[in-house]
Amino acid sequence: MENKKTTRLKNLLIPGKPLICPGAYDVLSAKIIEKIGFQALQVSGFGVAGSILGLPDIAVLSLTQMLDVTRNICHAVNIPVMADGDTGFGNAVNVYYTVQMFEDAGAAGINLEDQVFPKRCGHMDGKMVIETEEMIGKIRAAADARRDPDFIINARTDAGTLYGIDEAIRRGQAYLKAGADMIFIEAPKISKPEDIKRAVKEIGGKCSLGIVLGGKAPILTYEQYCDLGLARLSFPVAPIAAAAHGMEVALTHLFEEKSFADEDRDLYWDFKQYTDFIGLPDVHQLERRYMSDEALEERYKP
Template sequence: MTKVTLRSLMEKGPVVAPTVYDCLSAKMVEEAGFEAMCLSGAEMAAAYLGLPDIGLVTQTELEDNVRRISNSSMLPMIVDIDTGFGNELNTILTCRRIAAAGAMAVHLEDQTFPKRCGHLRGKEVTPFEEYISKVRAASDALKETDCMLIARTDAYNVLGKEEAIRRANAAIDAGADCTLVEGTETLEAIEEIGHRVKGWKMFGMASAGASPKVTTKQLIDWGYQLITLHYVQWGAIDGMRKFGQECYNTKDDIFMTDNPNVDNRPIALFEMFGLHEWLRLGNKYSEKIQDASEIGKK
């Protein structure tokens, strides 16, 4: 089965893409019914390395994670490539590798290296000319691939709204398919950017971060075509904290087994990732490979 491209989805209308960080989180987004996902640099740093989002993930680690998630899910994935891991040449290599690993879009930012989360103070951005030259390099590197280029700028919190709008429009002229102005702090600024920046626009929804609470309907009305939101990791953290406290108190897992909303059978997890399909495939080649069922169950 051929994977749908992000571009083809966006050509049909606005796309909402929750953020993921591993194969299991991608499966949860797919099961929820979403059509696309975004590999969050911040969430990957936390889940993959146990580190904060301050530019510590390497290109090799990112490429490995992109390939594993892409191989396990049919959803088109946006990938946060931070600053491209260096200059224009490093950016070209990064784009080629991440696209080859299965990404359907990358977003490249104009922070200086090492970067930090877009919702933290202390950010610095590169000069305008350097940013645009890296956008051109990334755009050329992704030609002849299914991978889109999203040009992100963090200039709003550093140099102001007007410079952020200037950089976003210049990035479109330099070959970007879509833009992302990070860290906008007012509804008025979000709406103005939506109207004044040309082409497709992405908005990273983080209502508890720098940006105010804004609905998907508002964003679409203001001209945004791609919206990411962070619910998976926080949902997992909340669930693990609650279940963890209950397990600590009872010292057993019976409360989960008795919960009608939880299926904690071992086989249930395996079936999510194709247990029966894999074993039936193996049976085509060897009778020793038999399908599996639960012990004590027919």
């Protein structure tokens, strides 16, 4: 198998067999996504905003904050990671440097969207989009900036929410022509999956869709998404929403019962499960390799 993560991601994007990309918000969530068996993931600006700031996805996160989280995730997992570049953190010139910074951080691709800054989660109300020509300039800058030609530029359009699927198609076609590798049809304002299928066909390239429970995109089976011709399915909110729910359930139990019992193990990992997962056995192995017997005995004496 090709070792470059960019090439691996590129080869995983197959129209009609959409790649499922959950949205990691920190290293732990990324490692769990990888452990379960997903072949790729994306960094979720929605999740990062919630996890480090306790705020909704309303463009409060800085480029540096997103880079730091993305770099840590890329170094911690072996599967390809797509970065969340939001609007590129500025104009086309900012996009140029943003792409290079995320590529240097280890990302295999980036999402770039055509919202007006300050942007917001695609499934929220109150969005605005920039003019098509301005976004074309951003995509051209992104394509010129990447050093690895397999680095994926996923151009997201939110125009479908505001103006309908025909405008999303028009913009998708223009963004592909400008150098994008895939078109992210975000939260389309449509009621029929057939409209998405038409959009994918008429855009004429690889397409992605973001799925949020309670959001604006249609909730279908995987087989139905395959029939639409999509190449990627993004689930940006599912991991952090699941984590929040799980913590609420477990901590409500602790609050009410004032303790945990053996029969409550379905609520949480025990200490060994968690420390094994985050690599404590590897630390012990390194200690045995590099520390003297005397030092180990002193450290682990009864």
